[in-house]
Structures are given as structure tokens and as C-alpha cells.
Amino acid sequence: MADPSAATKILLPESEMPTRWYNILADLPAPLDPPLHPGTGRPPAPDDLAPLFPMDLILQEFSPDRYIDIPEPVLDVYRMWRPTPLHRARRLERALGTSARIYYKYEGTSPAGSHKPNTSVAQAYYNRKAGITRLTTETGAGQWGSALAFAARQFDLEIRVYMVKVSYDQKPYRRLMMETWGGEVIPSPSQRTASGRRILQEDPDSPGSLGIAISEAVEEAAGRGDTNYTLGSVLNHVLLHQTIIGQEAQKQFALVGDYPDVVIACCGGGSNFGGLAFPFLHDRFTGNAPKAARVIAVEPAACPTLTRGVYAYDFGDVAGFTPLMKMYTLGHSFMPPGIHAGGLRYHGDSPIVSRLVKDGQVEAQAYGQVGVFEAAVQFARTEGIIPAPESAHAVKAAVEEALAATREGAPRTILFGLSGHGHFDLSAYEQYLHGRLQDYAYPAEMVAKALAELPAVPGA
Numbered sequence: 096m097a098d099p100s101a102a103t104k105i106l107l108p109e110s111e112m113p114t115r116w117y118n119i120l121a122d123l124p125a126p127l128d129p130p131l132h133p134g135t136g137r138p139p140a141p142d143d144l145a146p147l148f149p150m151d152l153i154l155q156e157f158s159p160d161r162y163i164d165i166p167e168p169v170l171d172v173y174r175m176w177r178p179t180p181l182h183r184a185r186r187l188e189r190a191l192g193t194s195a196r197i198y199y200k201y202e203g204t205s206p207a208g209s210h211k212p213n214t215s216v217a218q219a220y221y222n223r224k225a226g227i228t229r230l231t232t233e234t235g236a237g238q239w240g241s242a243l244a245f246a247a248r249q250f251d252l253e254i255r256v257y258m259v260k261v262s263y264d265q266k267p268y269r270r271l272m273m274e275t276w277g278g279e280v281i282p283s284p285s286q287r288t289a290s291g292r293r294i295l296q297e298d299p300d301s302p303g304s305l306g307i308a309i310s311e312a313v314e315e316a317a318g319r320g321d322t323n324y325t326l327g328s329v330l331n332h333v334l335l336h337q338t339i340i341g342q343e344a345q346k347q348f349a350l351v352g353d354y355p356d357v358v359i360a361c362c363g364g365g366s367n368f369g370g371l372a373f374p375f376l377h378d379r380f381t382g383n384a385p386k387a388a389r390v391i392a393v394e395p396a397a398c399p400t401l402t403r404g405v406y407a408y409d410f411g412d413v414a415g416f417t418p419l420m421k422m423y424t425l426g427h428s429f430m431p432p433g434i435h436a437g438g439l440r441y442h443g444d445s446p447i448v449s450r451l452v453k454d455g456q457v458e459a460q461a462y463g464q465v466g467v468f469e470a471a472v473q474f475a476r477t478e479g480i481i482p483a484p485e486s487a488h489a490v491k492a493a494v495e496e497a498l499a500a501t502r503e504g505a506p507r508t509i510l511f512g513l514s515g516h517g518h519f520d521l522s523a524y525e526q527y528l529h530g531r532l533q534d535y536a537y538p539a540e541m542v543a544k545a546l547a548e549l550p551a552v553p554g555a
């Protein structure tokens with residue numbers, strides 16, 4: 096029999112696909128600070144969230160259960176592309192001349208080209224089950240919107256996507272993907288909602304941001320009984336649905352008799368990061384594993400939420416419609432520079448990921464986009480796959496980790512999440528390849544201004 100540790104692609108059969116999501120809330124060393132209603136300062140009751148989300152998802156958001164069964168109709172759609180491959184990056188290792196072993200879990204094999212369908216399929220299913228017929232959402236890079244358009248089609252739902260204007264203009268092909276699956280796409284800020292009109296009055300040329308697009312999508316869903324809102328990241332139930340990634344990776348490592356020393360993933364709102372890393376943190380918390388992996392969340396230097404933000408209660412959106420969440424934030428009015436990793440341009444972060452960083456369970460690193468694209472091109476030229484700009488942040492951190500291991504002359508097993516392919520991001524590659532890509536300095540003044548506008552917590 097062939098030696099499994101010599102494999103380049105480590106594949107799980109469909110029969111080995113995990114059938115439960117892992118809920119890290121059951122294992123956090125200390126309980127999470129609850130979300131707060133901005134008016135009363137009290138945690139919202141499940142019914143307060145019912146205008147936006149189906150009850151199954153609301154219950155998952157607060158569930159204390161360690162595992163939650165994945166419904167069969169969701170598993171059935173997952174089987175279209177899951178389990179996803181774990182690759183050993185042998186060609187990249189050779190190019191780096193490293194003493195490290197580098198693995199990557201590739202989520203770009205999904206129909207939409209990223210990890211996002213792991214939760215969009217689940218969210219579409221639970222909304223359909225609750226009798227909802229329309230969904231709204233926001234999208235940055237277009238990855239989440241296309242994932243939701245694909246999932247909505249599977250469960251026969253209509254969708255409207257508010258797409259951050261800078262991405263709408265840069266990424267017409269993502270819009271066309273959404274439209275091909277039957278979705279309607281509106282550039283945000285738009286004239287369709289009061290929150291969009293307010294922003295346009297202040298700045299008719301606003302490039303938009305995820306925070307504004309969220310306000311628009313929430314406003315519309317809150318105003319219609321047949322329509323619910325869906326979020327592609329940040330919330331606990333979204334990270335929960337992504338944990339199938341890390342659970343598969345654990346099984347794949349067992350097949351080759353290896354285990355990571357370091358787990359690395361890019362972090363926008365935290366869903367790709369949580370999906371890959373939380374099952375490995377579970378191993379650490381329970382002492383279940385051969386070793387405790389270090390875990391690193393990677394973000395852009397131009398939107399450095401975890402590395403330069405403050406840990407405070409803030410709104411998830413610009414207009415202040417969402418509950419207050421305790422998280423690392425750059426201030427909800429912070430407008431990030433128009434970097435190409437559109438999915439990492441978010442002022443806040445998942446409350447769970449934020450808490451883990453605050454408690455020192457998770458490390459955070461930030462890189463400028465020029466260095467990130469340099470690593471992405473090296474990866475494309477060795478491993479073949481062209482990474483999404485978001486995922487390329489993890490490539491960069493993995494390369495740095497491998498070089499550090501080499502300098503120390505130490506073996507090191509590195510796992511990183513390659514959350515998506517960059518086939519619709521080639522204009523960014525064009526800029527890099529022609530020397531036109533620029534780094535942005537840390538926007539200290541904009542952050543200071545946004546932080547000065549942090550909301551007061553009622554009763555605090």
C-alpha cells in the first residue's frame with residue numbers, strides 16, 4: 096500500500112464527511128460577553144431577533160451544546176463539493192528551501208469558489224424551513240453574495256444583495272455569477288434605503304463599506320415579513336457552520352499521521368478563521384491532541400482590527416441597527432481604504448475570535464497588500480492555484496512561519512486555510528504584476544476619529 100504520508104493531496108471519502116458542527120461556545124475558558132440591545136443595554140431576547148433570522152439560527156447563536164447535527168438536506172448539498180482536499184504544498188516547500196512541512200485546506204472547490212457556501216447553504220435551508228421566501232444580504236468582494244445566490248437557488252429562495260460599491264465596480268464577474276444563479280445585485284450605498292440615502296447625501300462618491308451595506312440589507316429585511324437577513328460572517332452561528340472545515344482537516348491529518356504546530360487563517364469577520372481553527376482549539380482545550388497548535392489570525396495592515404483596534408462594545412454596521420457586540424473594532428464609522436481583499440475590509444470582528452485574541456489563545460498578525468500579493472504569486476507559480484486576495488494573507492503568514500522555522504533549523508508542521516480562489520480578482524493581480532499595487536499606511540487619524548464615535552453602553 097502506498098505510504099499516505101507521501102501524499103500530495105489528502106482526500107476524505109464522502110462517507111467520512113463530518114455530520115455535526117462544532118460549537119466552541121461550549122468550551123470557551125470564560126463565557127462570552129453577551130450582545131446588548133443599544134436602547135436598553137440588555138441582551139436581546141430570541142424574539143427581538145426574530146424579524147431578521149429564523150428561530151433555528153437564533154437558537155444556534157446562543158446554544159450551549161458542543162455539537163449540533165447538520166440536517167440531511169444541508170449535507171446533501173455539501174456533498175456537491177465536500178469533503179474538500181487537504182494539500183501538502185511540496186512545491187512551495189521546495190521553492191522556500193524550508194525545514195517546515197506546509198499543508199493547506201482548499202475551500203475554493205465549492206461552486207462559488209470559497210468557504211462561504213458552508214454557511215450560506217445552512218442559512219438558506221433554515222430560512223426555507225421557517226417559510227421565508229426572500230433573503231437580503233451584503234457582500235464585499237462578492238464571495239458571500241455569490242455563495243448565498245448559489246444556496247438560495249438550491250432551496251428556491253429569492254435574494255437581493257447589497258454589494259459594496261468599490262467591489263461592484265472592480266468585480267463585474269462576481270455580480271454576473273450572482274445574477275446567473277438568480278440573485279439581484281444593488282451597489283451600496285444605494286437610494287433604495289434610508290441608510291443608503293443618508294450616506295450618499297454626505298458623500299455622493301462614497302466607495303461603500305461592509306458596514307453600510309449591512310445597514311441597507313438589515314433595514315430592508317426588518318421592513319418586510321417575507322424577507323429575512325443573512326450575514327456571511329461575524330455571528331456565532333456562521334462560525335459554527337464553518338467548523339466542518341477544521342473537522343475534516345483533523346481527519347485528513349490523522350490519515351497521514353501528522354498534526355499541525357501552527358494553524359493559520361485570514362480573518363475578516365472571522366468565519367473562515369473560526370471554521371478552520373476552532374476544532375484545533377477544541378483539541379487544545381481538552382488536551383485531546385498530540386500537541387497544542389499555535390493559532391494565528393491574519394488581517395490587512397490597512398484594516399487592522401485585531402492588531403490595532405480596541406476591545407469594546409460597538410455596532411456591527413454603520414447606521415447602528417445591529418445589537419452592540421463586544422469585539423475588537425476600529426469604530427463602526429471607520430471607512431477602510433479600497434484594498435483588494437474586499438472581504439477583509441470590516442471594522443469589527445467576531446466576538447468569539449475577539450475574545451480568544453484578548454485572552455491570548457489566538458495570535459493576530461497584519462500584513463500590507465504588496466507583500467501579500469508577492470506571496471500569492473509565489474504560491475501560484477509553485478502550487479498552481481491563484482489565491483483569493485483574502486486567502487493570500489494566510490499564504491503570506493504561512494511563508495513567514497516556514498522561513499522562521501528554517502532560520503531556527505527546526506521542523507514545523509504548518510496548516511493554513513486557502514479559503515478561496517482568485518479567478519475573479521485578476522485585476523488586482525494585474526496591478527501587482529505591473530507594479531501599480533500600493534500599500535496604505537495605517538490610517539491612524541481615521542481610526543482615532545471612528546473610535547471617538549464608539550457608542551455609549553446604556554447602564555454601564
Ligand SMILES: Cc1ncc(COP(=O)(O)O)c(C=O)c1O
Binds near residue numbers: 238367485486
Ligand atoms: C476568500 C475569502 N476568504 C476570507 C474571507 C473573509 O471572511 P471571513 O473572515 O468571514 O472568513 C472572505 C470574505 O469575503 C473571502 O471571500
